[in-house]
Amino acid sequence: MIEDCTALILAGGDSRRMGQDKAALQLDGKTLLDRVTATMQQVFPKVILSVRQPRTGVAVQQVCDEQEAGGPLAGLIAGLAQAQTQWIFAVACDMPFVTPAVVLQLAGHRAGHQAVVPMVAGHPQPLAAFYATNTLQTMRANLAAGDRSLRGSLEKLDVRYVSEAELRGADPQLRSFFDLDTPEDFQAAQK
Template sequence: MIDDATALILTGGDSRRMGRDKATLVLDEQVLWRRIAETVRAVFPHVLLSVRRPRVEFDLPQVCDAFENAGPLAGVCAGLEAAATPWVFAVATDMPFLEPRAIELLATRRGGYEAVVPVVGGHPQPLAAFYAVECASAARALLKADGPRSLRAFLERLRVCRVDESELRGADPALRSFIDLDTPQDLDAARSEPSPRNSQRP
């Protein structure tokens, strides 16, 4: 277990391309938010759900965005401010193939940094990443300021360890951890391809 970190599952996205709430989509007879919760609960003793407003169907602790229409940075900020641990691992609810070994690899790279971010295909993955809670003030300042209020802009203000895919493949050879379901076609593809579940699933 990674005892000094809290898992933060972001469930408050607009889901514009999907056309419906991603958190409640079903894959392998399980809603996505519950699926990702099972994964992170095998790694972290503390789990929070980031929501825009309280949702009675979620039976895990929730944190609400303090900033309206501010995207995932608002959810990350709320999680950083609510966590009782020094670190937060933020993950999107639409990443159903997250591999615990990939999380554990990222956790080993935290020394001396404020964030640890995987890079896949040359693109940072800020919603499968570790953030130090001491960065909450930087996130809040960015949300209050004029200009871009994005995770990319947030990372530009932090000391970031970027973990390249060549390293990530040691924990997740196919890099399935970083597949996200953005469209109905993505969901159909995930449903049609038999894939092993994460090793912790009973």
């Protein structure tokens, strides 16, 4: 268990490209949300769910966005504001293959940084990343200034980016970073 960290599952998106609520999609008999929650509960003593509106039938604490239409940044801010630990690990509910090994590997890079973000295919993965709770004010200021992008906030933080080569030790095929945005992604995940 990573005792100084709270898991934050982001499940407040519109799921526009999917055409239906991604968190409720069934994969191997479990919803995407249940799969990610079960994985996070293996690694963290506390799991929080970030939503735009409360969900029914959820066994973990829920937090609602402080600002409407703020995107994932608003969800991250809500989680940072509620966390009673020094760190949060933010993960999207549509990443059903994230593994404890990858989370633990990322956790090992936190010392001296404000965030630990994987880099996959040349792109940062801010929705499978660690954030120190002292980043809350920076993130709030960015959102208040109209910058809803997580990448914009990352530019203002001390970030340790973790390369694919480093990640492959914990996840050789980098399946942890496969997110389900479209019906085609969901079909691929079922295979």
